Amino acid sequence: MADRPLTLMAVHAHPDDEATSTGGVLARYAAEGIRTVLVTCTDGACGDGPGGAKPGEEGHDPAAIAELRRQELEASCRILGIDHLELLGYGDSGMMGWPANDAPGSFWSTPVADGAARLADLMLRYRPDVVVTYDENGFYGHPDHIQANRITMAALTQAALTPKVYWTTAPHSMMQRFGELMREFGTDGGDGADRADGDNPEPTGEAVELPPIGLPDEEITTWVDATAFGGQKYDALLAHASQGENIFFLKMGRERFTELMGVETFVRVLDTTGAALPEKDLFTGLR
Numbered sequence: 001m002a003d004r005p006l007t008l009m010a011v012h013a014h015p016d017d018e019a020t021s022t023g024g025v026l027a028r029y030a031a032e033g034i035r036t037v038l039v040t041c042t043d044g045a046c047g048d049g050p051g052g053a054k055p056g057e058e059g060h061d062p063a064a065i066a067e068l069r070r071q072e073l074e075a076s077c078r079i080l081g082i083d084h085l086e087l088l089g090y091g092d093s094g095m096m097g098w099p100a101n102d103a104p105g106s107f108w109s110t111p112v113a114d115g116a117a118r119l120a121d122l123m124l125r126y127r128p129d130v131v132v133t134y135d136e137n138g139f140y141g142h143p144d145h146i147q148a149n150r151i152t153m154a155a156l157t158q159a160a161l162t163p164k165v166y167w168t169t170a171p172h173s174m175m176q177r178f179g180e181l182m183r184e185f186g187t188d189g190g191d192g193a194d195r196a197d198g199d200n201p202e203p204t205g206e207a208v209e210l211p212p213i214g215l216p217d218e219e220i221t222t223w224v225d226a227t228a229f230g231g232q233k234y235d236a237l238l239a240h241a242s243q244g245e246n247i248f249f250l251k252m253g254r255e256r257f258t259e260l261m262g263v264e265t266f267v268r269v270l271d272t273t274g275a276a277l278p279e280k281d282l283f284t285g286l287r
């Protein structure tokens with residue numbers, strides 16, 4: 001194993017996902033001299049167009065959006081210090097139920113074996129010590145995130161060299177805090193600065209319904225403190241400012257963002273090192 005650098009590979013669905021859920025670990029491990037490889041599966045063409053235009057709406061030019069998002073992704077990689085960016089280039093499948101799910105070339109309509117074979121080639125080339133992707137529900141049910149999980153787990157059976165494999169997740173305590181901040185910085189047209197919180201002691205009527213995602217805190221196996229890299233993570237997300245869903249996080253500002261998102265959490269789903277759980281480092285047992 002000494003013939004190559006320790007390597008982290010993150011497999012993500014869209015440009016910007018690398019920043020949201022793994023920007024901290026990518027920046028931290030890059031700073032520690034670990035080689036970092038990002039695999040982004042789709043072109044992000046179903047993302048927001050200028051002015052927030054959605055697919056099918058006027059002003060939504062999928063090719064232009066894909067090009068812009070590739071540039072944003074490259075900027076994010078520079079900020080996070082990612083050594084290698086690999087693009088699988090599948091078509092963005094859009095949200096579950098959208099016509100784009102079944103469009104020719106969409107990631108969702110691609111047989112798992114096809115994507116897995118391509119990813120296995122990358123795993124054989126880079127021989128990652130740690131692989132990170134989403135859980136089986138793609139964290140929140142997005143078809144491209146689910147597909148990223150499927151091709152990753154299938155690729156790992158073909159290129160069975162990786163000692164540690166993780167799925168990204170969020171502890172329920174963090175989701176609760178996230179819900180509070182969503183109400184505070186929500187995008188429902190309310191201007192947080194004008195709201196008198198004291199007038200609304202029971203704001204649950206307008207509470208944002210969070211989907212049943214994440215895990216009870218005690219089921220998180222791995223907590224990685226990347227708060228020292230919160231600024232880089234924020235800046236990486238800022239590089240993806242064309243996407244409306246990121247505006248919410250950016251509105252928090254660096255400090256609040258780092259407070260909420262600075263510690264990244266994972267479930268270890270494969271391990272050959274025997275490292276005790278819970279752990280604080282994806283590379284425990286490997287160095």
Ligand SMILES: [Zn+2]
Nearest residue numbers: 013014017142
């Ligand atoms: Zn995504």
